[in-house]
Amino acid sequence: MTRIDRYLFRQLSIALIAVTVGLAxxxxxxxxxxxxxxxxxxxxxxxxxxELTSLMLPxxxxxxxxxxxxxxxxxxxxRLASDRELVVLRAAGLSQWRLARPAVMLxxxxxxxxxxxxxxLVPLSHTAFxxxxxxxxxxxxxxxxxxxxxxxxxxxxxxxxxxxxPDGTLRGIMVHDQRETGAPVTILAxxxxxxxxxxxxxxxxxxxxxxxxxxxxxxxxxxxxxxRLNLLSFSENSVDLARATRGEEVRSRDSRERxxxxxxxxxxxxxxxxxxxxxxxxxxxxRLSGPLTALSFALVGLAVALTGEFxxxxxxxxxxxxxxxxxxxxxxxxxxxxxxxxxxxxxxLIWVQAVLPGFIALWxxxxxxxxxxxxxxxxxxxx
Numbered sequence: 001m002t003r004i005d006r007y008l009f010r011q012l013s014i015a016l017i018a019v020t021v022g023l024a025x026x027x028x029x030x031x032x033x034x035x036x037x038x039x040x041x042x043x044x045x046x047x048x049x050x051e052l053t054s055l056m057l058p059x060x061x062x063x064x065x066x067x068x069x070x071x072x073x074x075x076x077x078x079r080l081a082s083d084r085e086l087v088v089l090r091a092a093g094l095s096q097w098r099l100a101r102p103a104v105m106l107x108x109x110x111x112x113x114x115x116x117x118x119x120x121l122v123p124l125s126h127t128a129f130x131x132x133x134x135x136x137x138x139x140x141x142x143x144x145x146x147x148x149x150x151x152x153x154x155x156x157x158x159x160x161x162x163x164x165x166p167d168g169t170l171r172g173i174m175v176h177d178q179r180e181t182g183a184p185v186t187i188l189a190x191x192x193x194x195x196x197x198x199x200x201x202x203x204x205x206x207x208x209x210x211x212x213x214x215x216x217x218x219x220x221x222x223x224x225x226x227x228r229l230n231l232l233s234f235s236e237n238s239v240d241l242a243r244a245t246r247g248e249e250v251r252s253r254d255s256r257e258r259x260x261x262x263x264x265x266x267x268x269x270x271x272x273x274x275x276x277x278x279x280x281x282x283x284x285x286x287r288l289s290g291p292l293t294a295l296s297f298a299l300v301g302l303a304v305a306l307t308g309e310f311x312x313x314x315x316x317x318x319x320x321x322x323x324x325x326x327x328x329x330x331x332x333x334x335x336x337x338x339x340x341x342x343x344x345x346x347x348x349l350i351w352v353q354a355v356l357p358g359f360i361a362l363w364x365x366x367x368x369x370x371x372x373x374x375x376x377x378x379x380x381x382x383x
Contacts, residue, residue, distance in 0.1 A: 001102075004098075005105075011076055013106055028060060058124075058126075059125070062118055065114055066296075066297050067297065069301075070300060072106075074322045075319070077103070077301070077302065086099065103302055106298070107295045107297075107298030110295075111292065114291035119287065123257055127253075130257065148162065153241050170203070173188070175205070186210075187208055188209050189206060189207060191205075191207070192205040204238045206236055209231060209233050210234060211229060211231055213228070214228050215228075255280055260287055263283055278344050281344050282340035285350045297357075299362050299365065300325055303365050304325070307365065329357055333353040335349075
């Protein structure tokens with residue numbers, strides 16, 4: 001690399017790191033608000049919250065890195081043109097390709113990072129994220145049951161404890177169990193304790209009442225009440241908390257947890273529906289083509305910033321045109337991805353959005369060879 005290449009590459013790389021990290025932090029902050037209840041209502045430490053939400057960062061970087069690469073290339077070169085630095089470099093004999101070379105090198109680095117993210121780090125981090133969520137919901141029930149809070153354990157079980165002693169004893173307990181369809185159960189107990197069993201966590205209740213509402217059978221005798229309340233006093237009872245989330249234990253893996261090979265060739269033993277197979281196939285192609293958008297968007301930024309004539313205060317129009325082009329490409333890619341997920345015959349649209357803009361932009365940067373150019377104005381006869 002020449003000194004000029006190092007000068008341009010240093011400006012581009014520093015700007016790319018700053019913009020990418022800043023935008024990723026903003027996205028992380030907005031998305032992590034969904035999990036703030038784990039700290040406020042469930043009693044988890046702030047360290048666990050940060051570690052859990054940080055597992056989402058690789059997917060954020062994979063999405064925003066192509067966009068930030070375009071933004072940095074466009075704005076840095078527009079600033080260089082406005083400061084007349086490009087004019088000086090052209091006067092020194094540098095061609096369009098020599099000026100564009102540092103940005104292309106940076107875009108290739110961003111493409112390599114996106115390949116690593118899409119093919120390795122994103123599936124790995126998303127798997128760890130979902131596994132941690134599962135452990136919080138199922139294996140950390142004793143931590144999640146806080147005093148004075150109606151705690152949801154699964155979708156059909158609610159547990160409330162008025163007080164929680166330092167030794168973990170719960171006092172003034174109410175358990176509302178709706179896991180049996182049509183026969184909800186409400187249990188009130190003086191005290192209880194969370195225990196672990198081979199099947200999962202259980203709450204052992206002492207000195208309480210079990211209330212269950214039962215519906216009358218369809219063939220019941222005339223005059224039988226439609227609903228009946230059964231009361232049962234007990235000195236000791238236990239409720240299996242693991243049953244509340246038993247459906248999560250056999251959950252199928254999310255598409256983002258799978259490798260590209262698994263998306264293209266899923267195991268037939270899973271019994272996936274045809275709609276899921278089409279969606280997996282389209283997502284595999286999106287994951288493979290996604291890194292190429294970093295290079296294509298950077299070339300679009302170069303095509304906008306390096307071609308044409310700049311006025312000292314006229315860079316705003318160029319920036320608007322470049323942003324409009326990339327927004328249109330993103331909308332086209334989103335539409336193509338949705339169409340491909342429904343019908344795999346549209347998968348080529350995914351690759352068109354990732355590759356074709358880069359080829360057109362590169363052709364434009366090198367002077368659009370083959371494109372008819374306007375004839376120069378005629379020279380006056382007396383000149």
